[in-house]
Amino acid sequence: MAFQLDNITKTEKKVEERKPSTSFLQKEITFFGSKFSNKIKEDFYIELGVLIKAGITLKNALELVEDSQKNKLNKHLLGEISKDIVSGLSLSESVSQKKQFTEYEYYSLKIGEETGTIQQVTEQLGAFFARKNEQKRNLVSALTYPSIILTTATLVVAFMLYYVVPMFQDIFEQQKVELPAITKFIINTSEFIKSYGWLVLTIIFGLVITRTFFNKKKWFKKLKDKIIVKIPFIGDFIKIVYLSQFTQAIALLTASKVPVVYSIQLVKQMIDFYPLQNALNAVEQNILEGHSLSESLSQHQLFEDKMIAMVKVAEETNQNEFIFERLNTQYNTQVQQKSKLLSTVLEPFIILIVGVLVGVILIAMYLPMFKLSSVLG
Template sequence: MAFQLKNIEKQKKKNSSFDIDKILKKEIAFGNSFPNKKKEGFYTELYVLLNTGLTLKDALVLIAEEQKKDNDKRLINGIVTDLISGKNLSDAIEKQKEFSTYEYHSLKIGEQTGALQKVAKELGVFYKRKNEQRRIIISALSYPIVVLLTAFLAILFMLQFVVPMFADIFKQNKVELPWITKKIMITSDVFQEYWWMVFPLIISLIVIRKLVNKKQWYQKYTSKFLLKLPLIGEFVRKVKIAQFTQAITLLTGAKVTLLNGIQLTKKMIDFYPLENALEKVEYDILQGKSLHQSMIKYKIFDKKMVSLIKVADETNQNETIFHRLTDQYNEEIEYRSKMISATIEPFIILILGVIVATILIAMYLPMFKLSTVIS
């Protein structure tokens, strides 16, 4: 039977005064005590154990015994205690801050449709792909960032120690300095005087970002800026679209209607352009339009995706098509990450080479005049 998301929301409002709308807007993420990597293992093991015929309680007891950290054991044992007291798994994890509302709704859907085992499997796959995406992003950006930081420290060292040394020599010999040398020396003087402000500035930026991170205006402008960046923008778009297709694959596999799946997923993806587009898509569907007719109007959905979704609308194969889209986007994400890494590295090296060369030229140009004065 089709599951109605509104029924869950009404039931939760009766049982608790918790603000669902506020909670649903939170990112699909977990605290450091139980991160996505552990989630992947938890749901994968739960699926395997349930598949062998074990009861839910016995499966969770075995998983708790395998945990190495005491906090993880207490977390899962707390869920087992709630199960023994008569609660469902979804209700048991609802009060645990380590679990997201996305998981609560997914497991609730699995319980009401008799597909808990399948939902556990799909949640394992969901977080496996999220972990893979994270590894791909880190792999693509780690080396360029290391190169950038190393070169940046080298430039700071030159401004702090090398340039002042040359400046003293030039002043003592009263050498007329070229324009570029004067500018580099001014930069060095400013850095020596205000270098201590760098760390407070960085901390202030971090605090400000924490304060405004959830503000709609901040998400709107930062996401638009990201999407306009060469290479990076398209990469970010595909990562978010892949998360959307993964979530829809999981929900449609649990017999959730497509409209309910969009209603839930749009509140889980913390990316303003996609969230805003899905809200308009939901409205269009309620007005009688098909999914592909609604999506074609928004640039964040590419034509290839819309074409495949059109096939899904005509054949009623939403789960299969969205699963295929997820695989395709993950392959493209991996390819683009390698391309970004291969493109950014020489670009950064070139820019830093120009900066270092400029400093060296600015220091060595007066040396010719100095040698003339000395001779």
Template sequence: MSIRIEALKVKSVKAPKAKSGSSFDFLNKEISFSGNSLKDKQKEEYYSNLGMLLSSGIDMRSALKIICDEKTRKKEKEIFNALFEDMIKGMNLSDSMRSSGHFSDYECYSVGIGEETGRLNEVLHEIAKYFSNRIKQKRQLVNTFTYPTIVIVTALLVVIFMMNFIVPMFMDIFKRFSGELPALTQMVMDISQAFNRNFLIYLLVIIAIVSILFSLRKREFFRKYGSKLVMKIPVVGTLVIKTYLVRYCHTMALLLSAKIPLLRAIRLMGKMISYHPFEQAMAQFEVDIMHGKTLYQSMAKFSLFDSKMKSLTKVGEEINQLDKIYTSLSKQYEEELQHQIGILNSLLEPILIIFVGLFVALILVAMYLPMFQMSNSFV
């Protein structure tokens, strides 16, 4: 019996519905692998260590016992100890992981496929590789946006300080002299006065806006239109889409290489992904495939996927090598993503420094203009 037919024997599982994420969650939880207790790093270590131990000839029970004994955190130790005890009772690993509630449908189903087909070691290494890549991507994105965030926050603090302390000092000096102030100086002074008078109101408005956005982040309409807005932001939108394309290709490659049927793989993707445009695409893929259409025909409806993705998907379906096609695409998109992040980093640093410098210089020039005028009047 072929591996594909064996894969179909694995019973389906009912996974809890993935949490709906906001359009701005791509830095944190773009794809949810369920696991309120186990983080990506912990899962990567678990799959990597388990695969290594099994490859060295250690039986499953002993491998789980070793993994459990090396854990120092109480919650982590409890989770893996439960897996070990289930193995003693005769449960297989996939059922034990599923009953624990700390592993996603994708993980349990893939491990089940590995157990049924005798490819468990390979599946474990592939899942570990996926989590490793996901951690790497997340760090890259966090590093990309950390510097701009620090610069922007610093600039805001500098502006607040100048508006609250520096500008009022100059205002006291200017009050002693008669005469009309330059337009730029008057504008900065008016802004400073308004800022000082209404600072609390501005702060409350900002808090209210942030609270409203936070409360609406899971609403369907907010996620839909928020996602569209993010994708229209220059550079950022491209990075977001490219990040999801990498993860889509890599996850589909893992699922299909494990001989999971295409329709089942699409359903798993729909549960794991939490970015609205891709959720909609996965839902449409499932409907179209059930009605006899190919993945390429369904994908052609969406602008999320570029022409390269669509063309190679068509080729992959025709030659029945979709998993290899997606593996190759995943590497290509990841290289493109890293290149774009590098360009963004090289451009953001000088642009932000120049912007902050010009803004501070503008305030200082506005304050010194009247003094220049007064000094010229005495010449």
């Protein structure tokens, strides 16, 4: 049975209206476990798929998953979904009313209901979030140790500028030693840190806090994504992460027999990465004008030649699902490899920078000491 695209389109306005403002504590990274996070979604969809496959009704399956939840907020959320099912709403309609779920999940579940493949769709959503969580763990693992080194190094340099340099400065002032330019620069930097250090920390902390509000602004997200893409190595790594999500989403939608144009529209709503969204807007227009998907992708540098060639093969052999699954596997392998390489590269790079900074401070302090010793001698 083919799904009714018109039925989904009619509810699009309804879904677009459910975009409430999200507070800081309800973002992806939370401190009190109040978020229906991607890890919980992974378990939710996998368990739901297993129970439905076992022949349990959707209502009973939701109740069983609800009973397994320890977090009261998550238990309450699933309880509300169960009540919606009892009152006559479909799972997708209930999800569309909950801000914890995305449009992508809504459309995927709606397609599953229209095609009678809700069990397969829930399993695919579980696999999607499992892969997304794995990518996040790889990224966190790659950046944790370099972040610790950078933080420690920053504190060491700040300590030297705040406490050590002023001690040498007092000696130089008492002996009235003529200071080299590099020593004057370090002393001026030290005085700035002592005078305005707390102000700088306040500004940095303020920027971190206000970033959550600026993230809601379209112009800020565009600027942030453009800057990230241009950062050496990190930009390529982020691009591959999003291409991995793109290929996985297309594979999931292709398996559900969703038309290419509509798949592109759904992926745009799912992936919040401006360069990819901008490219997909143009791809969608090119497809509507009669061009193939591979031809449309080839007009954007974001998509690699390897992907374009394989998509062209998929179109000629009518094996889109298989090809996109293969692409997704390859990109996931690249994500794992680059995350390890990222950690390997950043660690010595940070140590090198810190070593240079500490060395410059020490040289700047000891140059006048050598001159002082020669005068006293």
